[in-house]
């Protein structure tokens with residue numbers, strides 16, 4: 001699909017000059033067919049599935065199950081009964097963690113670069129149910145040490161729970177090899193697919209994973225849509241997180257009988273509009289095709305990487321080659337606070353990036369760093385977006401010597417940088433506007449700092 005035509009499908013890109021949205025690793029933009037599908041639900045058949053016998057209910061039930069079958073096909077799950085609709089990937093990981101039949105002393109293996117969504121749940125289980133956590137140390141350059149994995153697996157590991165692609169630096173783990181080694185040792189495998197599923201075809205059967213957690217809102221779907229795709233036999237072993245309406249086949253005042261999977265895991269009235277929207281998002285991705293998606297985002301990432309290859313003040317996180325960083329360009333700048341950099345780019349250049357710790361506090365805490373900046377590309381980010389980031393960062397770097405105190409403390413620019421006015425892109429944001437926006441933006445930065453950059 002031609003890029004201009006593709007971009008015209010995203011209402012959030014309509015304003016002129018267009019915003020430069022480089023935060024899709026947090027949440028992707030939503031195309032028109034997804035918005036229409038959600039609206040279609042509320043306008044035309046706003047019922048609840050599986051409860052009433054009228055036509056609205058029948059229609060939503062049909063579409064909800066069609067979405068389940070589509071997710072199973074899209075992710076190579078053996079059967080739609082392995083697909084559970086949830087609120088987000090965090091809930092999917094919690095469902096596996098908290099629903100697993102742990103015995104004291106069992107071990108879960110994670111990496112030292114996991115999102116909080118794949119860390120905190122294990123910490124609580126360790127405290128409350130005697131789970132032991134094995135931590136696999138990942139290399140700085142993205143290489144993977146399979147022997148180290150084998151050493152960890154030899155220690156009564158029952159579940160391996162790793163990201164597929166990192167939200168920090170975009171590296172992708174050799175998940176097929178990992179799953180094979182884990183299964184050889186009798187462990188099952190949960191993959192956090194948040195950053196892989198939007199960018200490459202994922203086939204659960206081929207990878208050999210038992211569970212795969214997905215965020216609908218990172219792959220063109222609406223917020224509040226998460227999916228756990230699993231082998232039905234693996235799902236059967238889990239206890240539901242929540243009980244109530246829809247999860248039971250029968251109940252008396254003293255007992256109940258649970259429904260089969262996946263219904264026992266979907267308690268209460270569901271996010272029908274969201275699931276139907278997420279199905280439309282899958283169709284949209286399939287229409288564009290992952291080959292094209294990869295080509296667009298790789299070209300943007302390569303362009304920005306090449307522009308700063310010889311810049312000694314910009315420190316790239318993760319593998320140096322853009323093709324090994326999926327859609328992510330994450331970096332720190334000598335002497336520039338990451339939140340200042342993000343505000344500078346937004347105010348002066350309409351470039352939206354992410355700053356902070358990206359929900360992986362443990363990574364920065366171990367290195368004594370205040371976080372960094374992350375630009376993440378997706379199928380709508382063409383050459384102009386990459387160039388806008390390059391222009392913005394170049395201007396920022398040009399200004400740093402004026403503000404930098406000796407040394408390279410990342411906090412030295414705090415509150416002192418001013419964008420030149422966004423003139424280069426002819427943005428509506430003028431110097432005065434940027435200044436007048438500052439108190440509000442400072443407050444926003446305070447909030448970002450206290451949340452330490454979630455997502």
Ligand SMILES: Cc1ncc(COP(=O)(O)O)c(C=O)c1O
Pocket residue numbers: 025026087088089090091115117118163165166167192194195214215216226359454455
């Ligand atoms: C690698 C990774 N895991 C988990 C999550 C949490 O996803 P969700 O918001 O769907 O719970 C994110 C979100 O940023 C992520 O990047």
